[in-house]
Amino acid sequence: MKPVISLLFLINILLPLQSTAGVISQESYTGITTIYAARPGIGQSFTAEDQNVSIAFSFSQRNSGEANTPITLSLLEGEGFSGTLLGSVEFTIPDNLFISSAGFYDIDFRHIDLVVGSKYSAVLSVPSGSFRWGVSNLPDDVYSGGVYLSGGLLQSNYEAAFRIVPSVPEPSSFLILASGLLCFAGLRKRLPTRSTIPNCNGPVRQ
Secondary structure, three states: OHHHHHHHHHHHHHHHHOOOOOOEEEOOOOEEEEOOOOOOOEEEEEEOOOOOEEEEEEEEEOOOOOOOOOEEEEEEEOOOOOOOEEEEEEEOOOOOOOOOOOEEEEEEOOOOOOOOOOEEEEEEEOOOOOOOEEEEEEOOOOOOOOOEEEOOEEEOOOEEOEEEEEOOOOHHHHHHHHHHHHHHHHHHHHOOOOOOOOOOOOOOOO
16 A cells, blocks of 8 residues: 555656646637748747647638648747758648638647747748648737748738647656556565674674
């Protein structure tokens, strides 16, 4: 019983260490801009509040008759289009999503470590000839940590509809930790108790 109590105590200590700053979210929009290859990209800069995140934009189908080509989301250092490329993810939104209304589509960037407090830019691009998807935006500066990116420009009077979601440990991580600690506790219980080393000092001479 004691190993189980010790395990629960340890998990209660570890859980707060996994706390995150929270979701960065700007979900309001009044307009939609089509993503197409002639643009340098559409996106949003942001200030990192957590080390590992997923990134989402609000998409809608602008031209459903167009081919559903893959979209690339690139993560750059700094604010704008010229920063160092940290990584990119290519994805295809299913045909049946966001037909009549816009919706968020999350892309996992947990494999890239961000520096909390630094600025980054998430930029969407598509191959030549693709005009299917649009990104929601708002003509207002409502997020102080970054700006809207479109047409090769930093547009401080706009914001994309976006969200940055911090990653949290998978439940399986805690199960692995728990099982490992229980095995260790069981092994320790089976080991023989070490004998006490006898006192080898001789008698004290008067």
